[in-house]
Amino acid sequence: xxxxxxxxxxxxxxxxxxxxDTSQVGLLFLEAIKDYLEGRLEEFESRRQQVGELENHADExxxxxxxxxxxxxxxxxxxxxxxxxxxxxxxxINAAKVTLTQVxxxxxxxxxxxxxxxxELTDYGNRAVQELVMGIRAFFxxxxxxxxxxxxxxxxxxxxxxxxxxxxxxxxxxxxLACKIHRGSFVRHIDTVADQAEDVSERLSISAxxxxx
Amino acid sequence: xxxxxLSSALFLGWSLxxxxxxxxxxTAVATRMVRFRTAAIFCGIFVVLxxxxxxxxxxxxxxxxxxxxxxGGSFMVALAAALAVLWMTKAGLPVSVSQAIVGAxxxxxxxxxxxxxxxxxxxxxxxxxxxPLLAAIxxxxxxxxxxxxxxRWPVHLLELDAMTRTGLIVAGAFGAYAxxxxxxxxxxxxxxxxxxxRSIDIAGLFTVDSxxxxxxxxxxxxxxxxxxxxxxxxxxxxxxxFRLTPVTALVVVMAEAIVLFLFSSQSLESWLLTHGLxxxxxxxxxxxxxxxxxxxxxxxxKGGRGxxxxxxxxxxxxxxxxxxxxxxxxxxxxFFLQNVFGLNVARPMPFRLSEAVLExxxxxGLASLSLEELKGKSFENARAFRVALVNETDLDGxxxxxxxxxxxxxxxVIVPELIDEFEPSLLTVGQTDALRSLExxxxxxxxxxxERLAEETAEWALLPDDRENHQHNKAVRYRLRxxxxxxxxxxxxxxx
Numbered sequence: 001x002x003x004x005x006x007x008x009x010x011x012x013x014x015x016x017x018x019x020x021d022t023s024q025v026g027l028l029f030l031e032a033i034k035d036y037l038e039g040r041l042e043e044f045e046s047r048r049q050q051v052g053e054l055e056n057h058a059d060e061x062x063x064x065x066x067x068x069x070x071x072x073x074x075x076x077x078x079x080x081x082x083x084x085x086x087x088x089x090x091x092x093i094n095a096a097k098v099t100l101t102q103v104x105x106x107x108x109x110x111x112x113x114x115x116x117x118x119x120e121l122t123d124y125g126n127r128a129v130q131e132l133v134m135g136i137r138a139f140f141x142x143x144x145x146x147x148x149x150x151x152x153x154x155x156x157x158x159x160x161x162x163x164x165x166x167x168x169x170x171x172x173x174x175x176x177l178a179c180k181i182h183r184g185s186f187v188r189h190i191d192t193v194a195d196q197a198e199d200v201s202e203r204l205s206i207s208a209x210x211x212x213x
Numbered sequence: 214x215x216x217x218x219l220s221s222a223l224f225l226g227w228s229l230x231x232x233x234x235x236x237x238x239x240t241a242v243a244t245r246m247v248r249f250r251t252a253a254i255f256c257g258i259f260v261v262l263x264x265x266x267x268x269x270x271x272x273x274x275x276x277x278x279x280x281x282x283x284x285g286g287s288f289m290v291a292l293a294a295a296l297a298v299l300w301m302t303k304a305g306l307p308v309s310v311s312q313a314i315v316g317a318x319x320x321x322x323x324x325x326x327x328x329x330x331x332x333x334x335x336x337x338x339x340x341x342x343x344x345p346l347l348a349a350i351x352x353x354x355x356x357x358x359x360x361x362x363x364x365r366w367p368v369h370l371l372e373l374d375a376m377t378r379t380g381l382i383v384a385g386a387f388g389a390y391a392x393x394x395x396x397x398x399x400x401x402x403x404x405x406x407x408x409x410x411r412s413i414d415i416a417g418l419f420t421v422d423s424x425x426x427x428x429x430x431x432x433x434x435x436x437x438x439x440x441x442x443x444x445x446x447x448x449x450x451x452x453x454x455f456r457l458t459p460v461t462a463l464v465v466v467m468a469e470a471i472v473l474f475l476f477s478s479q480s481l482e483s484w485l486l487t488h489g490l491x492x493x494x495x496x497x498x499x500x501x502x503x504x505x506x507x508x509x510x511x512x513x514x515k516g517g518r519g520x521x522x523x524x525x526x527x528x529x530x531x532x533x534x535x536x537x538x539x540x541x542x543x544x545x546x547x548f549f550l551q552n553v554f555g556l557n558v559a560r561p562m563p564f565r566l567s568e569a570v571l572e573x574x575x576x577x578g579l580a581s582l583s584l585e586e587l588k589g590k591s592f593e594n595a596r597a598f599r600v601a602l603v604n605e606t607d608l609d610g611x612x613x614x615x616x617x618x619x620x621x622x623x624x625x626v627i628v629p630e631l632i633d634e635f636e637p638s639l640l641t642v643g644q645t646d647a648l649r650s651l652e653x654x655x656x657x658x659x660x661x662x663x664e665r666l667a668e669e670t671a672e673w674a675l676l677p678d679d680r681e682n683h684q685h686n687k688a689v690r691y692r693l694r695x696x697x698x699x700x701x702x703x704x705x706x707x708x709x
Contacts, residue, residue: 008375015371075374076245077458082370141367211370 021058026129029096033122048100081207088200099189124159125193132197152201159194218284221292223434226400228298230438232308235446236500237388240462241381243451256389257436263393264432285556293317293543306531309499314399316536320543325559326594344498345506351468352510388470395477401431468507564598564620565591624702625656643672
């Protein structure tokens, strides 16, 4: 009996750790983009590296959680949902990591007048991630995830609005098309983080309905 | 020979294990919360414990319904019930061994012309309605409580999982114990009157009486049924009727366990009696009915959506068909045993209105001229006597039953050696002394022996049937039955 409860506690803490990693990736993503835009390239690279390490750590945790859930046949009814949520959350972390890697490799040239919009876009992505993490934590306890799902969706729409505005501004500039397309691709990449968060939150709301006894 | 006769009971026990017992852990296994092996082991162990430790409670009720009093009869009754159960299982319906055995006993009663005790029959049949209803109410209440608790005190999904798992095993073990206690009478009950009362000493450590030994063997047969064949039924019960979540699976097991316990606990009965509360009849009920009642209870509270009513209809139809099939099979089987194999399926129970009987009847204020006309006549069995009473006298139902009780002929001789063989713990010193004072006396009716014993000591006396005397009378009747069985002189036909 105590064995079951000890294992449960361990697994619980691993899931918490995984969600901490996700939340931290969101925060680091925002700070890294700020660093890049403000020309602190060394700090940017250091944060990018941290995101990479967190992604690896989260991957390991997720694999271990999956193994335990199946090996111990825990939460048989919600197992598929829980794993689906955790795997989709991994996509959020990936989107952040891939975006930062591209920035690091391609060094996009962003004019100062667009900095504020880029930071706003990244901030909304981060907010969506933070609400998502809280929503997932709530899912494990109360299944009352509606408020969080709603907020994720709100920030995703805000991000979309900013992304559109940015793209219009970029393409209205008197620059070479290649440069505009390059900047535009970064807008799309940063926006993906919020999109992925919304995808997970939708799955979360369905799983929460199934979770109710 | 006894072992051969018992084989049909073991067959019945096996099918009870494969079906009824599967219900206990069915929802737990079907929701994948408890592994089949874990469930089967827990179920097997606790069914045996329940049967041996608290199995006696419900046997009396079956005994009253019809005392199958010869091994050949017991064999056929158990076999007919087991076949009916098997048939229903093949049809994919949750089986109720309780109903099969009641049907089979009625078949025996009809075949042998014995009297069916209507009170007991009504008592049993009414539980077929009360049991699922009670399970549904318990399940609905537990479900609402569980939902409230989980909403109010949020528990982590994984902790809830661990708690539900633990709860399922604990409640399931309790349910299996209650099932063993409640349903062992179905399997072995009909053999109880046919077995002599002798205690068996196990390595000088403790003694078991023959009934407990009988129940142990039956419990083991049930356990083997669980281990060998219950998996499929578990899956059907847990998923067929309504989709259950782990928490609702736990609610179902708890509701079922409590209902089975209510219908089989002698200690609960005496507690209710001493506190002046209404008692619950100790009757073998069906775990299928309890489970299905519980599942429906939850479904109703959840709004009634998702119930497969066609499945439910078939199940309820099966409950009605089972006793009928068992009765017919028992009747046909008894006919074969008696007429083809020449086996003795019933001890003859002739009725005779002798001088003594008439005197005793008139002492009860029932003397009537019409009875005088039947004086000295003998009747082969209860049916023949009842027909005569209906045709020749103006007695009403209750009085007729009383006359029949007095007129039942038997033959007892109090052989001193047999007194010595009595289990010391069974009788009090006063009761044993009363028996000794009647050494070598003979009696031709049960009531003569009973009243003679009561004259010797109040410890043998039956008191007016009311709440206060319930336990005393029950104990006295239990001992009297052993006295009758011990000192009965076998008729010539019996030796066949």
